[in-house]
Amino acid sequence: MSHAHGHEHAPPAPPRVRRTVLAIIVPLVVATVIGLIVLWPRGPAPTQRTDDVVRLRGTVVSATPACPVGTAATLGGPCGNATVEADGQTVTATIPSGASAPRVEAGDKVVVVVTEAVTPEGAADPAARTYAVVDHDRTTPLIWLVALFVAVIVGFGRWRGVASLAGLAITFAILLVFILPAIQRGEPPLWVAIVGSAAIMFAVLYLTHGVSVQTSVAVLGTLGALVLTGLLGLVVTDWMHLTGGGSDESAILTNVLAGIDLRGLLLAGIIIGTLGVLDDVTVTQAAIVGELAAADPSLSARRLYRSAIRVGRAHIASAVNTIILAYAGASLPLLLLIVTAGTRTRDVLTTQQISTEIVRGVVGTIGLVAAVPLTTLLAAWLTSLAHRAATPDEL
Template identity: 25%
Template structure:
């Protein structure tokens, strides 16, 4: 049996045993989100397609699958979804500006050696491609942060229905602060885990610390981490505000 298939079956069994029906839906959602990413990438190959618009559409669809398919449609997932979309739009504007300013788009010197036989005139805006890539890398963490704040806020309001909007908002921000550090560190160490071979290669090439820091491939990944961290930080007050407004206004118990 193929190793990947075996691991997928083990993952499915564990997710069903631990999460039950929701665990099975989460497993299916992985493949649905993967399909959305693949389709989006193929559409981006068309020079007439706008990667930014495609990214917004794909991120929205991924958020719908992650929130509504797994957790059903309720006040918690609705506020988490709205918070995610707002954060994505803000991040896209910021990331596009940073990409144009830092010029991290395109291929780095370390990657050019293997691609010199190919033409680089492919008619695709790499600034928008990099912006799309960074958003796709952070959408999971942003959605996770939104539901992690909205869900306990709903529980707080359920047990304390007379709580004021301001107090509920503060509770949401407090929850976000507790998980902000762990989520940010997860992204940071995921980078070093995924690019450990690259760092070893830098050492074999006798790169100085300054050359590593200023290399395009390293800067691109660090900017991705920073933007993901900014997205996680931004979504805390956004989710807290929207959820507090929705719960207190509707009196949802």
């Protein structure tokens, strides 16, 4: 999520500017901490536990996936068998059929589910135990892929890359420890997303880009745009009567988590989905203003804003395309399904599923666009303040 921009050697801002920034940042940090305390997940989580399902991971020794025509292949049942070495034992497991079923062959790493038969007395019957291949074991490829990712980031970014990875770890920690458990326990998803996003921004941006006035400008611009995104999403989803339902995932969630706020979950998804692109835009705009001021200390706040906003427009043009394509790519199977059904374009666009994705993309993009003038204006104002404090070449 974090991107390095060249302001490592920027001189310290004058005391007046630092005091101004602290007067804005400190209350926001305190509010974020209070929000974390109030919304922190407490008590047991409502879950559908599957700990009693026994899974084995092993290697396929041999496989016979083909089924005779007119038997299980046409019935959609198990088709073929595989001999699997798992946990020091060799078992014969069934292979499911269907277009989405795993295709296995000798040498593949697979996951096998064990089903225990029960005697009339209610006891497990090991003699009637059955095995079924349910998926490929992707542990090793994932480890190598993550290792490649880390090597590329560190090899190119060096210490900046290490800081970026640390920021990514913090992001996942906040998602897994705070945001998801809090929503799971019934806290308002919108507020959880705003507080969690603020915590991510404070931790990640300062860690990745250093503690400076320039980074603080990016943080303030990001938080301002996130709040605007949340408010706009609240208005638009109410206006369009979007409930956040309509998908298989939402149907499952309503059964597993009674009373979950699906509309709030939709808004939380919009905020978190916009977060990663926002920090790149705001950090860039703050850095541009700093570089312009260093190149020509005589520039007024108005001229700084006008010069930086021109660069921001070019940046936002590509960023808008990025965020819209990201949402379209995530919805590609759904779009293909609806188009294949031969539904009219208007009917397609006004379905809850497609309207929800349109709202995600449009609201997130508007928040992204708003971040550019907001951050640029704040950076230009602080630069002008620094100049008036007789330190004309610092931000």
